[in-house]
Amino acid sequence: MTPAGSARPTAFALRLVAAAVIVALAAIMTWSLRGLIMPVFAGGVLAYICRPFLVRLERWRIPRGAAIGLLLLLIGGATLSAFNGVRAAIPNEAAILELRVHAVSALNQRYRALMGLDASWGRGNDLYRWTRRDLDPLMDRVSDALSLTPDERAPFVTLAEGPTDEAASRANRLLDGDRANARAREMRARRRGLAGPATESVDETVTGRPAAFTGRNEPPTIGGALSPWLVAPLIFLFLLWDPGTLRRGLLRAIPNRLFEPALAVMEDVDEAVGNYVRGIFLECAGLGLTVVVFFAIVGVPLRWAVVIGLFTGATNVVPYMGFAAALMGGLTYALLAEDFHPVIPIVTAETFALWVVGAVALAEILKNVIYEPIILGRTVRLHPIAVVTGVAGGAILFGPAGMLLAIPTITIVRVLIASSARHLKAYGLV
Amino acid sequence: MIRKLRFPGLKELLLPLRPDAGSEDIASMRARALFKPPEGAASKQARNLVEFLRQVVLFETLDRHELAQVARVVHEREYADGEYVCEEGKPAAALFVVQRGVVEVVRRGAAAKEVSLALLEPPASFEESAAVAAGVTRWFSVRARGPAVLLALGKSDLDALCAHFPVLANKILRTLTGIMALRFQILIDAEIVRESEEHDGGRP
Numbered sequence: 001m002t003p004a005g006s007a008r009p010t011a012f013a014l015r016l017v018a019a020a021v022i023v024a025l026a027a028i029m030t031w032s033l034r035g036l037i038m039p040v041f042a043g044g045v046l047a048y049i050c051r052p053f054l055v056r057l058e059r060w061r062i063p064r065g066a067a068i069g070l071l072l073l074l075i076g077g078a079t080l081s082a083f084n085g086v087r088a089a090i091p092n093e094a095a096i097l098e099l100r101v102h103a104v105s106a107l108n109q110r111y112r113a114l115m116g117l118d119a120s121w122g123r124g125n126d127l128y129r130w131t132r133r134d135l136d137p138l139m140d141r142v143s144d145a146l147s148l149t150p151d152e153r154a155p156f157v158t159l160a161e162g163p164t165d166e167a168a169s170r171a172n173r174l175l176d177g178d179r180a181n182a183r184a185r186e187m188r189a190r191r192r193g194l195a196g197p198a199t200e201s202v203d204e205t206v207t208g209r210p211a212a213f214t215g216r217n218e219p220p221t222i223g224g225a226l227s228p229w230l231v232a233p234l235i236f237l238f239l240l241w242d243p244g245t246l247r248r249g250l251l252r253a254i255p256n257r258l259f260e261p262a263l264a265v266m267e268d269v270d271e272a273v274g275n276y277v278r279g280i281f282l283e284c285a286g287l288g289l290t291v292v293v294f295f296a297i298v299g300v301p302l303r304w305a306v307v308i309g310l311f312t313g314a315t316n317v318v319p320y321m322g323f324a325a326a327l328m329g330g331l332t333y334a335l336l337a338e339d340f341h342p343v344i345p346i347v348t349a350e351t352f353a354l355w356v357v358g359a360v361a362l363a364e365i366l367k368n369v370i371y372e373p374i375i376l377g378r379t380v381r382l383h384p385i386a387v388v389t390g391v392a393g394g395a396i397l398f399g400p401a402g403m404l405l406a407i408p409t410i411t412i413v414r415v416l417i418a419s420s421a422r423h424l425k426a427y428g429l430v
Numbered sequence: 431m432i433r434k435l436r437f438p439g440l441k442e443l444l445l446p447l448r449p450d451a452g453s454e455d456i457a458s459m460r461a462r463a464l465f466k467p468p469e470g471a472a473s474k475q476a477r478n479l480v481e482f483l484r485q486v487v488l489f490e491t492l493d494r495h496e497l498a499q500v501a502r503v504v505h506e507r508e509y510a511d512g513e514y515v516c517e518e519g520k521p522a523a524a525l526f527v528v529q530r531g532v533v534e535v536v537r538r539g540a541a542a543k544e545v546s547l548a549l550l551e552p553p554a555s556f557e558e559s560a561a562v563a564a565g566v567t568r569w570f571s572v573r574a575r576g577p578a579v580l581l582a583l584g585k586s587d588l589d590a591l592c593a594h595f596p597v598l599a600n601k602i603l604r605t606l607t608g609i610m611a612l613r614f615q616i617l618i619d620a621e622i623v624r625e626s627e628e629h630d631g632g633r634p
Binding site: 052055058059061243244248251252256257259260261263264266267270423426427428 | 495499502503505506507508509513514515516520521522523524582584585586589594595597
């Protein structure tokens with residue numbers, strides 16, 4: 001064998017080893033810096049969304065620095081106003097306690113109605129006989145989580161013992177509701193022949209909280225919780241300020257003979273990312289709006305329909321999460337709330353929850369059959385197995401960030417591979 | 431105000447053609463008509479990218495703010511002596527402007543031998559059609575003659591400029607149309623002259 005002939009496999013092997021080392025190092029770096037994925041993503045997405053606005057300002061001959069300042073001012077104003085709006089909408093502490101008692105009470109009533117339970121919670125219908133072993137403990141857990149602790153109840157007891165006025169009667173109503181909830185809890189325990197919390201006095205029933213709830217209030221360290229997110233505004237500002245240096249720097253590292261194929265591949269990836277962001281935004285908006293309309297039709301008050309619709313739209317970024325959010329939000333409202341105003345007269349209190357489930361199912365079908373094919377198109381559509389595997393794999397490896405980024409990552413990688421192969425072939429490089 | 435396109439020297443080169451010009455001269459004139467930069471511009475030393483871009487015919491109608499926008503999207507590429515900038519028969523994804531050095535435009539002849547068509551100096555540009563049309567295939571190759579620096583403007587970059595800065599894009603595209611129309615006119619004139627010369631040469 002000639003020296004040149006022996007050098008060729010050695011060079012190939014060296015390149016292969018170098019490529020493997022680079023891939024391994026990239027994987028290790030990604031894993032080590034996984035805490036930064038979400039902040040970087042958030043900053044990047046915000047910059048991507050704000051860039052057209054910035055460009056428009058620049059078109060009006062406003063310098064980039066001033067345009068960014070104006071943009072930050074607008075974002076600050078919008079955030080402040082949203083914060084104030086949310087703070088105003090959040091009920092005060094007493095209202096939250098009332099809401100909790102009312103929620104358990106409504107849940108018990110719906111449960112009794114659905115299961116055909118008598119006043120003693122002793123006899124129920126067939127559905128109850130089939131499901132009681134699973135549903136009774138679940139009801140207990142929800143009841144334990146929402147019922148009042150003695151500390152929470154104490155101010156209301158003081159108020160109830162005071163002079164008879166509206167505050168006292170309100171406190172009495174709350175305490176009555178809490179006692180009724182505790183009795184229901186006790187009935188369920190007796191029905192199952194259990195001792196424990198059900199055998200305690202009504203006032204003591206809800207004093208104990210499962211161990212799982214005691215740990216949740218441990219505050220995280222401020223540094224640990226905040227430090228990765230400090231990167232997000234920096235990334236946002238850097239990407240907004242960047243006059244294309246990042247892209248040009250990437251292309252500068254490409255050898256000359258690959259420059260034009262790289263330009264073409266980058267154009268394809270840019271287009272795919274643009275399509276994905278626009279598509280997912282429109283799809284989320286479409287699903288959210290559909291949920292709002294359907295929920296309003298079946299009787300959910302418009303304010304709550306909008307809240308659930310917004311939540312549904314926001315969570316729909318992760319596949320199937322929008323559906324789950326709409327179902328959970330709608331069912332929670334249907335089971336706990338008594339206030340409903342259906343546009344269709346056939347919706348009744350007993351069938352309200354079923355109508356809500358039907359509305360969510362119809363919204364999901366509309367999303368799958370109409371919105372996705374029209375809005376996302378073929379470029380972003382992936383096989384359901386790829387979606388499920390990607391989301392599950394992302395969740396296992398990187399948690400919520402992995403779930404959120406799985407689909408865009410798969411989309412980009414797919415376009416990158418297909419476009420690279422096409423252009424490298426066109427330029428005679430493979 | 432729209433400024434008139436200037437190609438100093440082109441009319442002198444092509445239109446009042448010398449009656450005794452040979453066929454080689456016509457070929458070289460045709461090549462020069464296609465790639466010849468405006469005279470005098472090469473001697474000017476660009477102080478920075480914006481100043482340099484101002485000298486490029488394609489961008490001469492842009493003001494300073496618009497030139498700064500273009501400077502943000504162009505890519506500076508360095509080429510070694512003999513290195514190909516682009517190759518004949520391959521898809522074209524960018525137009526190029528010679529910033530420093532000299533490049534040679536070549537085309538494969540009948541026996542796959544490269545024939546030199548032109549030498550380009552700053553601030554000459556070539557393959558403008560790549561920046562506006564998709565699926566353009568190059569009919570010539572360009573390689574560096576000595577170390578050279580070129581600016582590349584990709585089709586995607588021009589598309590982004592069109593989307594974000596329509597007035598700027600309109601100016602570039604109008605100039606580009608003017609350049610291409612002028613080159614087309616020059617080619618037709620050269621072809622007519624060549625045919626008439628062949629006709630005259632065939633006479634006894």
